[in-house]
Amino acid sequence: MxxxxxxxxxPALDLLRRFALTYYPAATIVGEFQQVAEAAHFLSTHPAPDLILTDIELLDGNVFRLFQQVAVSSPIIFVTAYDQYLVQAFEQNGIGYVLKPVQYAPFAAALQKYDRLRQALQGAAWQQLAAALPSTPRYKQRLLSKSRQGLYLVDVAEVASIQLRHGVAHALDRTGRAYPLSETLAQLEACLDPHAFFRLNRGEIIALTAIERLEPYFNDALAVYLRGLPDAPLVSSSHRTPALRKWLTG
Incomplete structure (x- = not known):
């Protein structure tokens, strides 16, 4: 998912993420954006997500501007404090409309509706749609880093983790050298193989092959130690721990 x-x-984004991962513990959040422009760029350069959860009013304007800029094929659940956009929402791929302040029960009911619709599409129509899509997603093999010294190509296979430092994503190789990147963590998560990389928390992504060991941590989180890197361990968000355990076991 x-x-x-x-x-x-x-705060609303944190709640939305927590509710979504409570209902779909193994889900991958391919992007988190606060602006229509950011969402439009993502949708025009990445495969369509299975489901979009969105507010109506974003930082740079009304989300309905998004549908004027890009073709959106994903089903949408609107999570908003505004009730006057109900008709317009269902004209734009809307399958659910949850009013703020968000409670888990109506939110889960909207996701249940999505599940029912998805199951109804299974069968011949679903198989035809799946056959029309590329069978093997193409993930990034190299990352481009720009610094004062020039441009560097970083082999994804050599990346141990990607960490947010002072608001900028940095790829750390197996020696601990950090390379600044222009993409956001959400954009990087979407273009990396989900079997090889995992979003540990809001500020860190780890590579499976770089993990040396894990230890229990406070509040059901896990401390992750990376092989050959002497820094303090990286710590999973507690709400990501179930998905992390599942990812580790394949």
């Missing part, structure tokens, strides 16, 4: 979250308020 690949989810795209559009919300411009951090």
């Amino acid at each position: 690949r989810l795209l979250l559009l919300e411009d308020e951090e």
